[in-house]
Amino acid sequence: MEETSKRRPFFSTQEDLYDEEYFDEQLPEKKRRLTPEQVHLLEKSFEAENKLEPERKTQLAKNLGLQPRQVAVWFQNRRARWKTKQLERDYDELKASFDSLRSNYDSILKENDKLKAELISLTEKFEPKEPIGESGKKPDPIPADAPPCLDLTVKVEDRLSTGSDGSAVVDDDGRQLLDSGDSYFPNNDYPDCMAAVDGGINSEEDDGSDDGRGYFSDVFGAAEQQEPMGWCIWS
DNA sequence: TTGTGTTTTATTGCCTCC
């Protein structure tokens, strides 16, 4: 333990820390951890404002007995840590929104199945015994002038059954882009979810240099890999 | 005591803004 005696104890006092002899002669080039007092003050300053103007940097450095460069570096690293935590929080929030949407989607799908079965059963019940019309063809259970939601119901199922994943799906008259890949929350049908997304991106308190690349697409990309959902709009 | 994983401090290189 000869070595230990030369090393600065982790929680040394500020007086010890700035002892000239210790700094200049014992460990001139080693990294030194900041004292809890220094960290506390830096944390408080960071809470107040996470960016450091030159004046504040100089003042803090003076108060803490550090080099301005050390204060700048500490803020830099602290912002990085904060950003990592924020990303984790955003991820959790988005995942919760995603799970909720997915569960909602599943229940709507079930409801669709139920209604479709009901429609078929009713159609069969009221179907005439003899074929109607000159062609003698059996009428389509779903009339041509059926409301779009019914038409769309079939398309959603088709999309799921064919296992198509990720390709853009547009309904016949092109009025809705079902999955363009640009956004998982088209229109404003899911305001809660959009709020979560907006909050996540904006709350980053970044200067914009991050340009938002890839993070959220990773989240949903991973989710879609588990099971393609076939996003759609019920009008 | 030692090996290993995590955290913290510091450096480097690139980018943006003025």
Place this chain on the structure above:
DNA sequence: GGAGGCAATAAAACACAA
């Protein structure tokens, strides 16, 4: 072009299980 920010990374300091 210099200042300052960021991401990526190195390396020291620390924590902890075996």
